Amino acid sequence: MLTLTCPYCGIAADETELAPGGQAHLKRFGPGSSDDEFEGYLFARKNPKGVHFERWRHAYGCGKWFLAARCTATLEVFGTYPAQVTEPPPEIIAAIKAKRPDWKGF
Amino acid sequence: MSEPTSALGGSSAEGFARVTEAGLHGMITLRGDLAAPAMARALKAATGCALPGQRAISAHGANLAAWMAPDELLLLLPYPEAAAICAKLETALAGEHALVANVSDARALFRITGAKADQVLAKLCPVDFAALPAAEIRRTRAAQVAAALWRSAPDEISLICFRSVARYMFDLLATSARPGSELAPA
Numbered sequence: 030m031l032t033l034t035c036p037y038c039g040i041a042a043d044e045t046e047l048a049p050g051g052q053a054h055l056k057r058f059g060p061g062s063s064d065d066e067f068e069g070y071l072f073a074r075k076n077p078k079g080v081h082f083e084r085w086r087h088a089y090g091c092g093k094w095f096l097a098a099r100c101t102a103t104l105e106v107f108g109t110y111p112a113q114v115t116e117p118p119p120e121i122i123a124a125i126k127a128k129r130p131d132w133k134g135f
Numbered sequence: 136m137s138e139p140t141s142a143l144g145g146s147s148a149e150g151f152a153r154v155t156e157a158g159l160h161g162m163i164t165l166r167g168d169l170a171a172p173a174m175a176r177a178l179k180a181a182t183g184c185a186l187p188g189q190r191a192i193s194a195h196g197a198n199l200a201a202w203m204a205p206d207e208l209l210l211l212l213p214y215p216e217a218a219a220i221c222a223k224l225e226t227a228l229a230g231e232h233a234l235v236a237n238v239s240d241a242r243a244l245f246r247i248t249g250a251k252a253d254q255v256l257a258k259l260c261p262v263d264f265a266a267l268p269a270a271e272i273r274r275t276r277a278a279q280v281a282a283a284l285w286r287s288a289p290d291e292i293s294l295i296c297f298r299s300v301a302r303y304m305f306d307l308l309a310t311s312a313r314p315g316s317e318l319a320p321a
């Protein structure tokens with residue numbers, strides 16, 4: 030069972046209190062972008078075995094969207110952080126590197 | 136003018152804890168920037184309650200203000216006063232980016248009472264009740280529906296859900312409280 034701490038209300042929320050939102054930090058390509066960029070934005074997703082960044086919504090709690098860094102193989106959670114950022118904050122990167130020294134980076 | 140009626144007319148069920156639909160209760164959703172001084176001022180003037188911190192509940196007489204989200208409070212007050220307090224809040228927050236909505240008739244309130252009240256809810260919610268302090272509001276789910284609950288008195292938990300699922304919630308709580316289905320003592 031996955032437990033993620035919501036950075037907005039501070040609750041260590043059970044997975045069943047959350048709604049998944051897929052991969053985090055997507056860059057949006059809309060009108061004016063190339064077909065390849067638009068296709069990538071819509072459909073191309075990472076599928077790593079290991080460190081992954083995801084969007085989650087505290088659906089049954091405070092209702093807010095937040096981001097989480099976790100390992101897809103072990104379910105280990107490296108940290109959660111507010112969604113108003115375009116890349117993982119330094120403390121999250123540091124927490125991942127401390128536990129996965131061979132991680133290639135975001 | 137129609138007569139206001141609560142979802143289940145005060146039904147109750149007796150088990151290893153007592154489950155009661157608590158009748159009509161005034162509830163106001165207040166949304167906006169909680170850090171704005173105008174918000175705390177309006178809340179104080181309309182209800183007497185101080186602005187609650189994260190997940191906290193502040194009280195003034197029969198009025199409660201519960202922290203629901205970083206931009207949302209739920210105010211609990213006597214049913215007949217909801218409309219007047221709404222009007223006061225709207226006046227006090229005129230010009231602010233804020234929302235005041237009287238949701239009294241859109242919700243149902245339940246009380247679960249008894250020394251084993253925690254056990255009724257521990258079966259239904261992903262919440263560590265041993266670590267749930269008094270004067271804290273906890274939004275979660277009870278089986279398949281959203282709920283907000285708090286310790287409203289010693290040996291009493293109050294629970295709010297949407298009125299549309301009040302019957303589901305009552306049956307759920309009553310089933311969970313069925314005699315003989317207590318959790319084994321820790």
Ligand SMILES: [Zn+2]
Pocket residue numbers: 035036037038039040087090091092093
């Ligand atoms: Zn939350």
